[in-house]
Each structure stands twice: as C-alpha cells, then as structure tokens.
Amino acid sequence: MMKKQINGMLLICAVAALTFGCSQSKEKSEEKVDSATETAEESLESVIVDLESKSDSQLKGTVIFKELANGKINIDVNLMNIEPGDHAVHIHAIGDCSAPDGTSAGGHWNPMGVDHGNRAEGGDFHQGDIGNLTVGEDGNGSLSMDVEGWTIGGDENTNILNHAVIVHAGPDDFTSQPAGAAGPRIGCGVISLK
Known part of the structure; x- marks a missing residue:
C-alpha cells in the first residue's frame, strides 16, 4: 500500500x-x-537633419527620415520663421550647404536622368522631388509622407545619404525644367549619419 x-x-x-x-x-x-x-524595430534606421537658413532667411527647421517596416522611408519636415504660403522641398545631389545661397548643394538628386515632375501624380520625377509644404500665418509649416524607392544606405539610385535637403522661397510648379521654378534656396541641411 x-x-x-x-x-x-x-x-x-x-x-x-x-x-x-x-x-x-x-x-x-x-x-x-x-x-x-x-x-x-530598434534596428530600423533614422536620420535627423537640422536645416541652416540661407539667402538671408530666418528659417529654422528639421527634417527626419525614418525607415519603415514596409521598406518605405518616412520624411517629416518641420519649418519655422518663414513667409506664409507654399514652399518647395527637394533633395539635392550634393551634401554641401556651405554656400550662403545654398547653391553648393547642386541641382536636384536625379540618378535616373529623368525630367522634373510631381511625385504625387506619378509619371517622371526626380528621386529628389518631394513637393510643396504650406506655411501658415504663424510662419510654421510641416509635411509628412512615406516614400517608396528611397533607402538609408542602399545603392546609389536609392540612398538618400550624403545629399542635401533644400527648402525654396516659393512653390514648385511641377512643370518648369529642370527644377520647378521654386525660387531662391532659403534652407539647407545635409543628410548624414552622425
């Protein structure tokens, strides 16, 4: 038992x-x-770009690029101290903001050698074509969008690093060649991993 x-x-x-x-x-x-x-989630890359004022503007701002799980890059632009209205934002070919008028950044980033256009409408557009940001009466404005075809550290046709973000005094008309007739460059920031 x-x-x-x-x-x-x-x-x-x-x-x-x-x-x-x-x-x-x-x-x-x-x-x-x-x-x-x-x-x-932690391994997804992000880059913060501080914008410098150019062409005697008082612009202040940041641009944040963030890798998303779906393979796209989110761009988040925040601007302060500029004239109300629409302002073109582009990525330019050269990561150099040393010129007082921002011309050291060269032309639009265009590795495919296509015409300037409107990313939102499809068709031909430069890799660096982003669009227009609307600034309110308080002098502040923001723009956020997810972009397919950009990478942080990928091949030369998609890699946003070592280029410059440029903010223009006026809007992009999306038709004038080679860059949309957006006027002087009032802000510039180099896209780089710090």
Missing part, C-alpha cells in the same frame, strides 16, 4: 514537473519572439 502511494506521488510530481517545465519553456519562447520583434 505504501509503495503504491509513493509511486502515485512520484507520478503526480513527474506530471507537475513536466507541466511546469513546459509552461516555462513556452514563456521563454514567447520572450524570445518579443525580443526579436523589439530588436527588429
């Missing part, structure tokens, strides 16, 4: 140990999945 009770207790203990072990193994497995997800 005593032997049966001991065997029964051993069986109960063995089942309990297996159940507890399986439960802990499942928890550890879930922890690994959560950890992998967090690591993937």
Whole structure:
C-alpha cells in the first residue's frame, strides 16, 4: 500500500514537473519572439537633419527620415520663421550647404536622368522631388509622407545619404525644367549619419 502511494506521488510530481517545465519553456519562447520583434524595430534606421537658413532667411527647421517596416522611408519636415504660403522641398545631389545661397548643394538628386515632375501624380520625377509644404500665418509649416524607392544606405539610385535637403522661397510648379521654378534656396541641411 505504501509503495503504491509513493509511486502515485512520484507520478503526480513527474506530471507537475513536466507541466511546469513546459509552461516555462513556452514563456521563454514567447520572450524570445518579443525580443526579436523589439530588436527588429530598434534596428530600423533614422536620420535627423537640422536645416541652416540661407539667402538671408530666418528659417529654422528639421527634417527626419525614418525607415519603415514596409521598406518605405518616412520624411517629416518641420519649418519655422518663414513667409506664409507654399514652399518647395527637394533633395539635392550634393551634401554641401556651405554656400550662403545654398547653391553648393547642386541641382536636384536625379540618378535616373529623368525630367522634373510631381511625385504625387506619378509619371517622371526626380528621386529628389518631394513637393510643396504650406506655411501658415504663424510662419510654421510641416509635411509628412512615406516614400517608396528611397533607402538609408542602399545603392546609389536609392540612398538618400550624403545629399542635401533644400527648402525654396516659393512653390514648385511641377512643370518648369529642370527644377520647378521654386525660387531662391532659403534652407539647407545635409543628410548624414552622425
């Protein structure tokens, strides 16, 4: 009788140990999945660009580029201290903002050698064509969009690094060649990993 009770207790203990072990193994497995997800999210790259005022403007602002899980790049532009109205924003070919009028940044980033156009409407457009940002009466404006075909550190046709973000005094008309007749460059910032 005593032997049966001991065997029964051993069986109960063995089942309990297996159940507890399986439960802990499942928890550890879930922890690994959560950890992998967090690591993937953390590994997405982002670049913050501080804009310098150009052409005697008082512009202040930042541009943030962020990799998204879907492979696109989000661009978030925030400007202050500029004239109300529409202002063109482009990526220019050269990562150099040393000229007082921003001309050291060269022309639009256009690795495919196509005509200037309107990204929002499709068709031909430069890789650096972004669009117009509307500034309110308070002198502030913002623009956010997700862009397919850009990378942070990819090949030369998609890599936004080592180019410059330019803000213009006027709007892009999306038709004038080669750059949309947007007027003087009033802000410039180099896209680089710090």
